[in-house]
Amino acid sequence: MEIKDLENVDIDLLKALQPETWTDIRPYFYYYSASHFCKPLKICDNAKVIAVGTNIQHQDSAWLAHIIVHPEYRNRGLGREMASALIENLDRKRFSTIYLDATDMGYPVYKKLGFEVETEYIHLEGRNTDQYLIDPSSVIPFRKELKEELLAMDRTISAEDRIDVLEPHLRSSLLFVSEGKLQGAYFPFLLDGFVLAVDPIAGTELMKIRMRNKPTARFPAENTACINFLKSNGYQVTGASKRMILGKKRDWDAKGIFHRISGGLG
Secondary structure (H helix, E strand, C coil), X not given: CEEEECCHHHHHHHHHHCCCCCCCCHHHHHHHHHCCCEEEXXXXXXXXXXXXXXXXXXXXXXXXXXXXXXXXXXXXXXXXXXXXXXHHCCCCCCCCEEEEEECCCCHHHHHHCCCEEEXXXXXXECCCCCCCCCCHHHEEECCHHHHXXXXXXXXXXXXXXXXXXXXXXXXXXXXXXXXXXXXXXXXXXXXXXXXXXXXXXXXXXXXXXXXXXXXXXXXXXXXHHHHHHHHHCCCEEEEEEEEEEXXXXXXXXXXXXXXXXXXXXX
């Protein structure tokens, strides 16, 4: 068995590794393969792909994502081997913090590698709803003059510099502006649909838009405003996953994330 770079030709065959309760993993790996800041790897048994994963590199922090082992090869240490390879691929002097979102199955593996639980992501499910906004004029298409303010908002909330991830999706984002001030943003086409806000009303109003065609939600447990809003609209908690950290701790604002980008990006 050996670890190699994942190739585009491998991605369609990843259906054999697909966890039953997850959404199709292949679009994510096409994204990773196309992104210069990602390093997707595979473990092969002869020509058969039996484990995959990627790291995602921001300016000085990184994430590990979609570490998956073929069902026939589980409990052989391959998850740990893949996670270790992804960490070793990073310059730890530059990437002082490494994050991941752990399932119950993956948690013991990452704990042994030194990761610590930082918080939990709450998982909720409901139905698509189409509610009117309180003030429709507060939601506007992206404006270039607000670009730096929006990127600064994300840096403040996430404590990471995620410009490479966000910049290609700025034009398609929706902004929440109240009394001339940027209060939040929704990126409908950025993986799972990212919503961030510095104000609970801005966040829940943008979530109204997201709820029109996305009936699931994942965000930090600290965001009680979002939990209460979704529950009041019939959503139910279906589970949770653990946000884990290795390295330097950061002062980020969990209450500002109304929906994460994805499990691999927080």
